[in-house]
Each structure stands twice: as C-alpha cells, then as structure tokens.
Amino acid sequence: MLQPPHQPLQVAAVPPQRAPAREDEAGPWHAEAVCRRDEAGLFFAPSKEPTAARLAREEAAKRVCARCPVMVECREHALLQPEPYGVWGGLTAAERRVVLARRRRREVELRKAAATERIAQAG
Numbered sequence: 001m002l003q004p005p006h007q008p009l010q011v012a013a014v015p016p017q018r019a020p021a022r023e024d025e026a027g028p029w030h031a032e033a034v035c036r037r038d039e040a041g042l043f044f045a046p047s048k049e050p051t052a053a054r055l056a057r058e059e060a061a062k063r064v065c066a067r068c069p070v071m072v073e074c075r076e077h078a079l080l081q082p083e084p085y086g087v088w089g090g091l092t093a094a095e096r097r098v099v100l101a102r103r104r105r106r107e108v109e110l111r112k113a114a115a116t117e118r119i120a121q122a123g
C-alpha cells in the first residue's frame with residue numbers, strides 16, 4: 001500500500017498500518033501531484049477531529065485535488081489499492097467506498113447480461 005504524494009509532509013497523522021511512500025510503486029503521476037509540494041495537513045484526519053472540522057478540511061483537500069493535473073490517476077490508484085484513509089483524487093474514503101460498490105454492482109450486472117446473451121444464443 002502506498003502513501004499518497006502528500007503523506008511525507010504529515011507523518012504524525014498517518015495511520016500506523018500505512019507503508020512509507022515508494023516512488024517506484026507510485027508511478028509517474030506521483031511526481032506531478034500538487035499536494036507533494038504543499039498543502040500538508042489537509043488530506044488525513046488528525047485523531048478525534050470534530051465533524052465540522054473534518055468536513056471543512058475535506059472540502060479544502062478536494063479544492064487542492066481539483067487543480068491537480070494527476071487527479072484521475074490518483075483516484076484510480078486509491079480505488080484499485082484500495083486506500084482506506086484520507087482524501088485521494090478528490091474523494092474521501094467514504095466516497096471511494098460508494099464508487100467501488102457501484103463498480104461491483106455494475107460488474108455483476110454486466111456478467112448477468114453476458115450470461116443471458118450466451119444462453120439466448122445457445123438456445
């Protein structure tokens with residue numbers, strides 16, 4: 001599991017199970033990340049963060065992501081890993097879970113449709 005590009009700037013907020021950042025695993029998008037240069041402290045929740053503060057921080061992080069040239073790559077990385085914490089590619093962890101659930105439902109629907117098509121063609 002990778003740390004996001006912004007992670008080295010805020011080690012204290014990192015959940016302990018996350019591995020150190022590895023450039024070779026991150027891919028070329030990692031070097032172009034806006035959050036790599038600045039914006040530390042926005043992407044991961046400090047412990048016991050009040051809800052209003054969390055929502056404000058996440059919105060601020062999303063604004064940074066919105067101007068990031070590698071947002072799509074970052075988002076896909078976080079969805080494919082999947083990354084369980086923080087804002088990645090403009091999505092919170094909860095939003096990524098929703099996207100992943102939709103993708104799984106869509107895959108099931110496509111498999112069912114393909115099976116139905118094969119049965120129709122065979123019969």
Ligand code: SF4
Nearest residue numbers: 033035065068074089
């Ligand atoms: S999309 Fe957001 S979290 Fe991802 S690299 Fe860019 S600024 Fe960082």
